[in-house]
Amino acid sequence: xxxxxxxxxxxxxxxxxxxxxxxxxxxxxxxxxxxxxxxxxxxxxxxxxxxxxxxxxxxxxxxxxxxxxxxxxxxxxxxxxxxxxxxxxxxxxxxxxxxxxxxxxxxxxxxxxxxxxxxxxxxxxxxxxxxxxxxxxxxxxxxxxxxxxxxxxxxxxxxxxxxxxxxxxxxxxxxxxxxxxxxxxxxxxxxxxxxxxxxxxxxxxxxxxxxxxxxxxxxxxxxxxxxxxxxxxxxxxxxxxxxxxxxxxxxxxxxxxxxxxxxxxxxxxxxxxxxxxxxxxxxxxxxxxxxxxxxxxxxxxxxxxxxxxxxxxxxxxxxxxxxxxxxxxxxxxxxxxxxxxxxxxxxxxxxxxxxxxxxxxxxxxxxxxxxxxxxxxxxxxxxxxxxxxxxxxxxxxxxxxxxxxxxxxxxxxxxxxxxxxxxxxxxxxxxxxxxxxxxxxxxxxxxxxxxxxxxxxxxxxxxxxxxxxxxx
Numbered sequence: 001x002x003x004x005x006x007x008x009x010x011x012x013x014x015x016x017x018x019x020x021x022x023x024x025x026x027x028x029x030x031x032x033x034x035x036x037x038x039x040x041x042x043x044x045x046x047x048x049x050x051x052x053x054x055x056x057x058x059x060x061x062x063x064x065x066x067x068x069x070x071x072x073x074x075x076x077x078x079x080x081x082x083x084x085x086x087x088x089x090x091x092x093x094x095x096x097x098x099x100x101x102x103x104x105x106x107x108x109x110x111x112x113x114x115x116x117x118x119x120x121x122x123x124x125x126x127x128x129x130x131x132x133x134x135x136x137x138x139x140x141x142x143x144x145x146x147x148x149x150x151x152x153x154x155x156x157x158x159x160x161x162x163x164x165x166x167x168x169x170x171x172x173x174x175x176x177x178x179x180x181x182x183x184x185x186x187x188x189x190x191x192x193x194x195x196x197x198x199x200x201x202x203x204x205x206x207x208x209x210x211x212x213x214x215x216x217x218x219x220x221x222x223x224x225x226x227x228x229x230x231x232x233x234x235x236x237x238x239x240x241x242x243x244x245x246x247x248x249x250x251x252x253x254x255x256x257x258x259x260x261x262x263x264x265x266x267x268x269x270x271x272x273x274x275x276x277x278x279x280x281x282x283x284x285x286x287x288x289x290x291x292x293x294x295x296x297x298x299x300x301x302x303x304x305x306x307x308x309x310x311x312x313x314x315x316x317x318x319x320x321x322x323x324x325x326x327x328x329x330x331x332x333x334x335x336x337x338x339x340x341x342x343x344x345x346x347x348x349x350x351x352x353x354x355x356x357x358x359x360x361x362x363x364x365x366x367x368x369x370x371x372x373x374x375x376x377x378x379x380x381x382x383x384x385x386x387x388x389x390x391x392x393x394x395x396x397x398x399x400x401x402x403x404x405x406x407x408x409x410x411x412x413x414x415x416x417x418x419x420x421x422x423x424x425x426x427x428x429x430x431x432x433x434x435x436x437x438x439x440x441x442x443x444x445x446x447x448x449x450x451x452x453x454x455x456x457x458x459x460x461x462x463x464x465x466x467x468x469x470x471x472x
Contacts, residue, residue, distance in 0.1 A: 007041040008100045014039075017057070028052045070379065072098040072105045074435075079112040081439040088455065091377060091441070143259040147266050148338055150252035156326075156339040157315035158270060160244050161237075165274035168240065177301040179229040179276045187217065187232060191239060195232065197221050205392050210235055222392055226276070226302035233272035238264075241271055270313070276302065277310045283319050286311065290417040291322060293368075293384070293406075305388050308406045312339045322412045325381075327405040329358055336402070353433040353440070354447050358405035361385040365401070370418050372410070372430040376441040380430050382413040382422075443471045 014024045025035040028049065037043040073094050080089045097105045172190075174182040187193040193215045200206060200220040208231040209218040219231055237245060245267045253260035277300050289295045296307045305328065314321025328337035333352060352358075357371035371383040384406045391399030413419045423429055434440030437450040444467045451457045451469040458472040 007039045009102060010045065011039045012103070013053070013057070027056050069095075069098045069102070070377075072102055072109070073377065075109045076105055077435070077439060079109055082112070095377075143256055143262050146254070146256065146259045147252055147262045150263065151266065152338075152340050155315045155323075156313050156341045158248065158267065159316070160248075161241065161267065161271045162274045162279050162313070162316065164241060164244070165271050166278045166280060168236075169275055169278040174276075176278075176281055177299055178225070179301075180225050180232065183229055183232040183236065187236065191215075193217055193239075195219065197223075197228070200392065207231060208235065220392075224303075226300075226306070229276050230272050230302065230306065233275040234268050236275070237268035237271035241268075245271070273306065273310050273313070276300065277307075279314070279316060279319070282310060283314055283316070283321055286314065286321055287415075290415065292417045303388065304386060305402075305404050308404050309337075309339065311406065312341050315341045322408045322415055325405075325407045327358065327407075328402045329405070330400075330402055331362055333359070352436055354449070355431055355433045355445075356405070357383050357431075358385045358403045361387050361403040361405075362401070365389070368418070370422065372422060372424075373407075373433045374427070374430040376432075376434055380410040380427065381407045382410060382416065382419060382424075383407040384416075384418050443467075 014021070017024075019027070021035050021039070022032050025032045028035070029052065030038075030049070034043065038045060038049075073091075076094045076098065077091070080087075080094065094105075097108075172182055172186040174186075184195045187195055195217045197219050198221055200222060201209075205220075206218075207220045207223060207227075210216075211218070217232065217235055219228055223231065245264055248267050249260050249263035252263040282296075282300070285296060285299055289299075291311065293304060293307050293311075296311075297304060300307070308324075308326055311321065312324040312326035315323065323341040325341070326337065326339045327335055329335050329352070333354075335352065356373065357369050361367075361369055365387045368384060368386045371385070372380060373383055374380045385403055387401055387403050389399060389401040391397060408416070410424060413422075413424055432442060432445070434442055434445070437445075437448050438452060440448070440452060442448075446467050448468050452471065456472040458470045
């Protein structure tokens with residue numbers, strides 16, 4: 001683990017509380033000279049000192065986390081990839097801002113998002129007034145993207161939902177791995193709701209349909225027991241946690257009705273996963289089984305994707321799991337789900353990297369693939385990828401297939417069963433990937449699909465290279 005020099009953050013913490021160096025040093029049981037060296041980045045912050053800061057001030061040590069710094073760097077890179085900026089900012093400069101001036105960095109990201117949203121609203125208004133052109137179409141932030149950003153900002157963890165789900169699990173006397181019967185009983189006895197499992201409507205193929213006036217919850221007979229439990233838990237979220245979900249959804253929506261409704265669905269699904277996989281039991285099992293997804297599936301009675309999604313939410317302050325990045329993609333490279341408890345995320349500009357093993361998973365359906373992958377900033381990740389397929393009806397009926405990716409920083413890889421047989425110390429074994437071709441800094445990638453934004457391409461009609469779009 002590299003040394004953590006966090007002098008600026010420590011000094012800001014002291015100034016926010018109106019303390020002198022002597023007073024803070026006394027509170028932390030340090031000498032004033034040692035604290036002075038910490039604030040000047042002449043000494044690194046150690047774990048014992050971080051624990052003292054947490055004990056004395058109640059400050060989450062995430063404030064001094066390298067992962068938090070890397071998340072900010074990733075966000076700043078997205079800002080600087082804006083085609084409207086006529087300036088190339090080096091990664092070292094962004095790292096300097098994130099490390100020594102994190103509040104300034106967060107302000108830059110926030111202002112850029114506000115500017116982008118204002119620009120999108122102006123573009124939309126221009127189009128409605130008929131002054132837009134085909135060459136100037138609005139790059140409107142879609143409601144699902146707003147919800148995605150909201151979950152990302154919260155590290156994919158909502159304490160009020162997780163804690164309430166754990167209490168309800170106990171109150172309803174549910175059983176790990178077989179929640180469906182208990183949830184059906186709870187809905188009937190406590191809420192007077194009849195659960196009917198029947199063949200799906202041939203027109204809508206609805207898996208869940210709630211008739212509020214009749215107090216009837218209809219579920220598709222094509223669902224597996226774990227899926228039945230999840231759908232009942234989702235409906236229960238709306239009924240039992242409506243006020244909490246409503247408050248969080250309005251916070252995510254910023255006035256957009258469609259974003260609000262999508263956020264409610266996402267938050268209800270979050271609660272459902274937390275109910276059938278209660279935090280304490282799931283966290284203990286994940287640690288004990290070394291995050292073996294197949295064994296966790298057998299233990300909790302749900303599918304591969306559901307387990308992966310739940311693993312990406314284990315960020316309770318006093319019981320943190322491996323901070324995972326969860327993603328679901330289709331064959332065309334469209335990312336339909338993206339949840340992150342860590343700093344890693346692919347850019348919103350220009351898609352993702354074709355060298356990522358999530359795409360290779362389609363060539364070997366149902367098999368778990370592992371990959372060590374290094375990003376341009378030097379950070380290495382362990383990735384797990386596997387396809388999942390779902391369908392309805394009989395022969396010839398439509399089905400859908402996705403690849404699920406679950407990744408974590410190399411510093412956590414030895415906690416995973418999937419690191420077995422991999423040489424985690426051999427950096428040359430890692431595949432160099434990027435956040436997306438348009439912002440990727442790798443100059444000699446033969447798989448590059450677009451020239452990098454903000455960098456001039458070397459164009460020579462008398463020469464053809466193996467690497468496309470060489471940088472001038």
